[in-house]
Amino acid sequence: MQFSFFHLMPWTELSEPPREWPASNRSFDPVKGKELYDTYLDTLAFAEECGFSWTSCNEHHFSPYGLMANCNLVASVLAQRTKRIKLGVVGNLVPLLNPVRVAEEYAMLDVMSGGRLVAGLLRGVPHEYIAYNIPPGESRARLKEAVEVILRAWTEPEPFGWEGEYYRYPSVSIWPRPYQQPHPRIILSASNAESAEFAAGFARYRPMIGIVLIADLDATKAAIETFRTSSRARGYDPGPADIMTGHHTCIAETDEEAFAQMRSAEAYFHGVLMRSMHDAQKLVVQKTRYFGDERATKRVGDHLAEIKSKSLEELVEAGSILCGSPESVVRQIKRLRDELGHGVIQMTMKIGSMPESAVRRGMELFRDRILPELGGE
């Protein structure tokens, strides 16, 4: 198995949830912010020493949920602070951005890191379309066209023009070209059957998929199966290493300790950081066709409600989170792997207000007692 160490770079200093989304930045303290960036970057670099295969970051806007409006800035620091580990940039919210700029920045990261980029080409979460004034109802169509523009920009040997639906470019020829040939590894989201089918539509680029919101294992299994079947029909046979799932993860010496840490961290995550996001999300999802049909809209709503209402034990059982002693977590991972047949697990250890000492301890336990069990597979 391969493991990705994922970070949201949360703001840890709120005593109550923001009233609204976007969240007022009045209480942001830049000195504390600098301290957090230093700590978080150290942690992300430490992932290499702990044997993770990827160190990973992502993009969010207008919220204490994550201090990474542009995760490429973070990845470029990590390119310098690490030597071998892959940089999981999961990823740029492509429909919100200029796809040529995305292609350029990713190509820079790929060259600067000597080909270590895993390039996430993601749709993002619905309410963030408000941030950049992009119609959420166009998100899928914009993503589809933007991915084509980006792949062309990476691979075309001659300057080219693009005449499309959402994008028009008279002449594009990016410098640098990417380090990986024919292009950097890409990863797309496939959290449900609809997005799994969409991801398989790019089979010619041999994408990875990532599923980071697991509410129940059967639905996840079905999404993976859809991706595999539909990709095979297009001449691409994804293996375990092409499929990733993401999990809030807490590893401690004992199950009791891990569950206690997770409980208080999740309280901050859901009760404070996610609160205004939920409200904004509901607004956008209900008022637009972001999720193709009503069933999908309801499903996503149910998903979030379900995750919030479940006990930690139930979330472990559902495959949403990994929590416990190293031995328990090894068991949980083996079960997921056997059920899903995938090969990449992404761990979010800095959950909400999780203390840094607990995050570090979890990483060391991963290195010393989990990786030796699973890393060779």
Place this chain on the structure above:
Amino acid sequence: MMAQDDWNPFRSDKAKTASGTLLFWRDGDGRPLIYLHSAGGPRPSPLIRALSRSRDVYAPTVPGFGGSPRHEGIDDIAALAELIAGFIAGRFSEPVDIVGNSFGGWLAMRIALAHPDLVDHLVLEAPAGVYDRDLDVVPRIFAREETAPPPSPHRAGDVAAFASYGGGRIDPELADRLGEITAQTLVVIGTEDEMAPATAMQRVKAALPNCHLTYIYEAGHGLEHDAPERVGRVVSDFLERGQAFLVPTARDQR
């Protein structure tokens, strides 16, 4: 509703040449423009109609296509280029713009190679003659069935004519001499083209000294029908503004 093979308001006309009568369709006012059809034969398209709104469009029927008789002695692409070049030279005193679709793009390159003085701007839509293709395997031509034109009643004759002029193969002389085509050139190809490989278009773009290559999103080989607005916009813009079509204008912004 107007049938898709109805050329109205284009008028049918003909010109005498040394080897026989050359049929052509014509409509519009303005600077003359030659449109050379694909191996699908002469048929109207949204692009031809759009061009005729600002240009005097001449669309000759290549002998043997659309049920027309062959010309004696016109047996290969070089002879065909001479025939069309003679038509252009006999009618216009200034260089003309040529738009060539697939097979017509190959013919247009041949004319530009042999008679650079006759050609102003050149638009090549997924041109033939620069890649090999097994003619027994016909890929999907149109990415959008709902806008595809009806099959031509002259299809068998069109296919035979295309093959007899050497269609479906790389034209070795052209391939060697691409760099001599000095006209301002625009190559367009659909992102879903299953006939013409993008790599061949990239070679053309690299070889011609004054050439741009533009991808038409979600269009197949029959790009004039698959994406009429996108093709029309970029082709018209290039013909209107030449190289300056690279410079965005307020009108382009959205």
